[in-house]
Amino acid sequence: MADNSKQGERREIRLGPDSFPDHPVGSKFVQDLKCALEQQDRERVNHLLQHRVKCVDAIIELSNDDWMKDPSAQLDPLVLLGLWSLEYKQELTSPLCIAAGHGYTDCLQYLLQRGAKPNMIVGTKNALHAACENAHTDCTQQLLEHGANPRLLTEDGLSALHLCNTAQTFRCAKLLLKYRADVNQLTEDLESPLHVVARQGLHNHVHLYLRYGAIVNTMNVHRESPLGSACGNAWSPESQEDYLQACKVLITYGANVNSVDDENRSPLHKASKNASLQLVQLLLKHKADVNAIDYNGCSPLANVIQTAPFKEELNPHRTVQALLNHGSRRVWPAAFPKVLKSCAGSPRTIEVLFNSYQQIQVTEEWMEAVPEEFFQLHRPFYESLFALACSPRSLQHLCRFAARKLFGDQCHALIPRLPMPKCLRAYLLLEPEDLVC
Structure with missing residues (x-):
């Protein structure tokens, strides 16, 4: 657990796109750094970050596509006609973010020991976000031990826990929860971390979050529950088993199988549309309404019939069978x-x-x-x-x-x-x- 003496270091420091970089994109340092990163030359990157930066919290500009500064820029005709706009994008980062995002633990330790601020958000995210996004467990642990705040949000409104969205990030998620990350922290769209991992079929994450008190029936801005998110994304034949396990865990913890989103689609509607037979059978076993109607007037049976031509590898007739054998009303x-x-x-x-x-x-x-x-x-x-x-x-x-x-x-x-x-x-x-x- 983080030392209470470090609580003063947990303040959020944000440096946005208007901040002037210490190392502009055209500088020799940035050119050397980008070359080393592209070549995955760990030793060279470590040397540059430890010995060539102006300070441990320097602002580094990795890219800048401000096309308005270049009068010779060749613009797309759609831009000139006003049918498509270009946004000015500037990518700012820091030595700490680079080290954490690439898993360079020795360099990260060096920077932290010399006073680098773990909660400084440069551009869009901080070092903890970068470490979790790239599943670097050791870097995540180092940052948390040095006072990184697991509840800080990126510019897009995501916490570090929201960024744990692959199977490889499981240990990062465990560390974040150990250091008091909010398992029910919401984005602007009311997405919880449980929504994120359910949507990816990450059943181990789902189980972990529920054990730490995640609200199983929380609704996002579209009134979609984590169970609905999982059923709606179980379309790939290769990932069917993962989604099935995730949904089993959600239902065990009390997920409402008849919850509906803002289009009145239930988890059964979504599982049927994906011709996910095992998910359909699981939902029916737990009393999902086989004749529920969404706002488009479609039942789960209508959904699977509509997508059957595109789901032949999943044997959609099996899903049709299951629905009819559970009392689905037939097509007129x-x-x-x-x-x-x-x-x-x-x-x-x-x-x-x-x-x-x-x-x-x-x-x-x-x-x-x-x-x-x-x-x-x-x-x-x-x-x-x-x-x-x-x-x-x-x-x-x-x-x-x-x-x-x-x-x-x-x-x-x-x-x-x-x-x-x-x-x-x-x-x-x-x-x-x-x-x-």
Whole structure:
């Protein structure tokens, strides 16, 4: 824990873009420093910061794109027409920020021992922000031990804890909390650190923050909860397991599975849109409302149908199955041609949905809705579907529909318990067969 005698050093010092740099961008020192940083020459950077700077808290200008000072600058035509504006940007930093941001612990220790101010914000951030942003645990610890304030914000309104947004920053986050970082500190958009790590699927961070008292159902400016943030970003097949674990932890700590954002979208809406089957199953298991409607009039089922063509690698028909087996209302029959048109490349999604109806009239409009390329690619399925235009559904299917109607929204729970062959249970649960009859 930081020594109380150092509390006087924890004051915030901000040096903004109007501050005059001790080492301008055109100086020999900055040119040498930038070259050493580009080459990742640690020894050279250490030498420059320890022996060539004017003082340990010098202001260093790493870049300056003030194009107005250069009359020969070639400007984009859109700028000249006033359709696109350029902003003047100046990047200021300090020796301490450079050392912390690159993980140069020896140099950092040298600067701190010679009185460098750990809370001085130069440009947009201070050294602690730079260390956490780049997951340099040893630098983070050194700064905290020398009185760095973990609650100071960057110019963008982010605390050091908000910047711990990768798996590699876990130990930095632990140190910040040990030194009294505010786990519920909010940005201007009311984003908590828990929102940030939930959005990234960082389940270890999520668990850590909740153990330190993070508010599980806190809402950001869009009324989105951490659970909603996690479900909305679980789109990558490679990260599904991480998001699943993060959501499990959030729900264990009391996350509201039916919270809605400012567009009335629930976590289930977002998980369904991403065709995240395991997340959908988790939410349904914890009583998520399968028929919730957002401000666009969409249910979770409508969301997965809309995105199915773009999520084929995630088998969106499985998500459609899960929602229907938990009692989701089906698509209005008259809208089925639209489903065919948008989901033609996902015939199993069409099959699962089609088999949830007792009887739905196949018309010539259906045939016109399927693009020729998809018809040829999935010809056996579409031929079996369009053949039903002049024939009724099979008795087997009608029995399936009657059984499913009897079980209602408990199909998922009751059908697996029936004493019948596995293949029949799968049939009742709408398992696709790539043909319809």
